[in-house]
Amino acid sequence: MKKPVIVVLLSISLFAVQCKNQEGKNEIVPSKEIVLKNVSTDSLLDKPVIIKRSNLKFKDSTKYPVLTSGNTIYPLQVSDIDQDGVWDEIFLVANFAPNETKHLELKWTEASKLPEYTKRTSARFGKRETEDEPVEPATGETLTKNDMPAKQGFQKYQTDGPSWENDKVGFREYLDGRYSKDVFGKRIPDISPENVGINKDTAVEDNYHVMEDWGRDILAVGNSVGLGGFGLIVNETVHRLGALVTDTVSNVELTRFKIQEEGPVKSVLTFNYQDWCVGGNMYDVEETTTIWPGIYGFKNTVKISGLQGNEQLAVGLVNINNQNPLQEIKVNDDWVVLITHDHQTYEREWILGLALILPRDAYLGYMEAPKTGKLTDSFLAKLNIQNSKPISYYAMAGWELSQEERFADPEFFKQYVIDTAEQLSAEVEVEIN
Structure with missing residues (x-):
């Protein structure tokens, strides 16, 4: 009479163990370690590293990652690339010795308990709807071809459009229809004041062409597209994106x-x-501008739809105060650089090195912009561009009054640009445990 009871009890016990094992197999074991390996023989400074969310394991989607190594906390941020409200990747920068491997501990915490990281990048935009209204901070704007300052009779935007900066250098885009890119020389690593481009009455004011503790606007842009702005070459004819400051209608x-x-x-x-x-064709353009710490420049990505096959992307390198020859250097299989170095600031007061780092597989040489027309005063890098396919390049600026005074030396600036291109090619392997 007891044997059947024993069999039943054993069966129940085995079933319970089996269920527990099955539950254990389904349980998520959170990722606890990130291993980063510099596979190059170069030292890397503020090297960007991206860790995809899809490669991570975690239980609580409301918590955020923190990366540490001993007592060192690695500043990072999570990025929502597709703008769906859920972050897609971790972004950080790190320094590496040649062939160095870093083992970082990964922890998860509530948003309220995240470390306060030093702010090393910034993006700023302010606008007003009428001349009498105060400038207010904003994160976006929509404008039509008729929303030109020459037609409206006043400037709507703080610093003529959005600005972006890191701890080394700053930039701005003329969002008022010109779509040129300008340079703010920075003397200190701190982010520039929020009131750059507005006065004490919160009205738009050009107060950034005078030297301040943080720096100033240093580049003469004129009718060029500035540093890293772009146009289109169609059947050998150069076309500007947008218009000039004197125009009342944009293209x-x-x-x-x-x-x-x-x-x-x-x-x-x-x-x-x-x-x-x-030229009778209609194009749609998507442009993404990215800046991270430690680099005297920014990344620009351009995607154009509607291409007919007879176009080239023209990336601008302003040529107003430069009196020295442009240098073209093939750095490696990935990058070609164009470099100018001279007293390129306003009234040729200071030395400024400018450069473009361009994808070698798309590079078709360079040309000088026409002497007359809507896009002048520029060297133009010609890039092969495919319909609806993004292409990325980098714009660099080294001012002699920046934190790196050696930019006054043309050989030093040239080597800095070359080293930056090499660093962009260097790979960091990511392993998640």
Whole structure:
């Protein structure tokens, strides 16, 4: 009579153990370690590292990652790349010795308990709707081809459009229809004051062409597209994106701008130019501008839809106060650089090195912009561009009064640009445990 009871009890016990094992197999074991390996023989400074959310394991989606190594906390931010409200990747910058491997502990915490990281990047935009209204901070804007200062009779935007900076250098885009890119020289690592471009009455004011403790606007742009701005070459004819400051109508039907992300180690701005009319053709352009710490420059990504096959992207390197020859250097299989170095600031007061780092597989040489027309005063890098396929390049600026005074030496600046291109090619392997 007892044997059947024993069998039943054993069966129940085995079933319970089996269920427990099955439950154990289904249980998520959170990722606890990130291993980063510099596979190059170069030292890397503030090297960007991206860790995809899809490669991580974690139980609580409401918590956020923290990376540490001993007592060192690595500043990072999470990025929502597709703008769906859920972050997609971790972004950080780190220094590496040649072939160095870093073992970082990964922890998860509530948003309220995240470390306060030093702010090393920023994106800023302010606007007003009428001349009498105060400038208010904003994160985006939509403007039509008729929203030109020459037609409205006043400047709507703080610093003529959005600005972005890191601990080394700053930039701005003329969102008022010109779409050129300008340079703010920085003398200190701190982020520039929030009132750059507005006065004590919160009205738009050009107060950044005089030297302040933080720095100033240093680049003469004129009718160029500045540093890293772009146009289109169609059948050997150069066409400007947008218009000049004296124009009342732009050649872009609708422009949308957004500060997509601003954080301690990365800031991202997006620009969408809809129905850009060039020679009877209509193009749509998506532009993404990204800056991270430690680099005297920014990354720019451009995607154009509507290409017919007879176009080239023209990336600008302003040529107003430069009196020295442009240098073209093939750095490696990935990058070609164009460099100028001279007293390129206003009234040729200071030495400024400028450069473009361009994808070698798309590079088709360079040309000088026409002497007359809507886009002048520039060297133009010619890039092969495919329909609806993004292409990325970098714009660099080294001012002699920046934190790196050796930029006054043309050989030092040239080597800095070359080293930066090499660092962009260097790979950091990511292993998640």
